[in-house]
Amino acid sequence: MARPVQYNITDKPLEKPYSIVQGPEGYMGEGFFASKLSDVVGLARKNSIWPLPFATSCCGIEFMALMASHYDLARFGSERVSFTPRQCDLLMVIGTIAKKMAPVVKQVYLQMAEPRWVLAMGACASSGGIFDTYSVLQGIDQVIPVDVYVPGCPPRPEAVIDGFLRVQELVGSENLRRRNSPRYKELMETYGIQ
């Protein structure tokens, strides 16, 4: 006899009929609301991160699952995957980067407008992974600064979502003056970026 199919019959009601982002802390009165500009900007930025996928290999397949309906990164405000660096906020480097590809990654990073963030997805992008060899870049942080590393070979979509939420945390809490600070400039200098 065939195994009986079991459907999910327990009805789970929605917690809320709609979902909305929590507003920043502030002082509210009749007809006005006062808050910090950085909080508002951070809130806007972190909920509309446009990712630029730089997919070179098998992690790219996992990234497709991440963007598709089941895992659906669009829930986090990243509906629009852009393929031009000029419009993007987050560079997602997905997969093995050969040494010959390194200048291309760097150029894509340079073409992005500030503020920009970088997520390295998978073991290869983070550290070269299993490709401990003459032709593979041993981690993209040799050419560009990385904000979040997602380990795994390849990482599951849940892991990438976790990494993405960490990027959101960074974006939401970033000081508006950070990119003008001497420390940031120093970091860029180490990568030869003006």
Added chain:
Amino acid sequence: MALTNEIIRSRLMEKFGEELTGWEEPYGMLTFTSDKNLNLKVLQFLFDDPELGFQFMTDLTAVHYPNQEGKELAVVYHLHNLKENVRIRYKIFTNIQKPDVYTASALFSAANWMERETFDFFGVNFVGHPNLKRILNVEEMEYFPLRKEYPLEDQKRTDKDDEMFGRD
């Protein structure tokens, strides 16, 4: 009459005599060796001779034998006679200190990129090649990666940053 290994061998022996050595037939594929300075003459003869007609170069590569003193690098030519569907293999050996070999790129256009690849990975210097520079690896590379000179994992490598990954 089909072109057999015996015919090819006798035809080559007629022309070059004892210059050609190391005759072998692994898996039925005729293989022989000569002095490295003779390579163009042999290839030209194999190309031009109406009976032989090896006019298609299928592969050109090198092998590193670190233990063969003075003959560390072998350059291997694979040739194909398309009419008779016969393949042969021709090897020359060179030392690794001055690995100069005459280029076959004037005879076979296919040799152009394959010689560049062989230079890229083994450092064989093809004398007379029109554009001998790296083809697959980054141009800044200072070594020839497929030479058997490197430990599988070199702990002194500077391009591997192990700070965060628990190895030292």
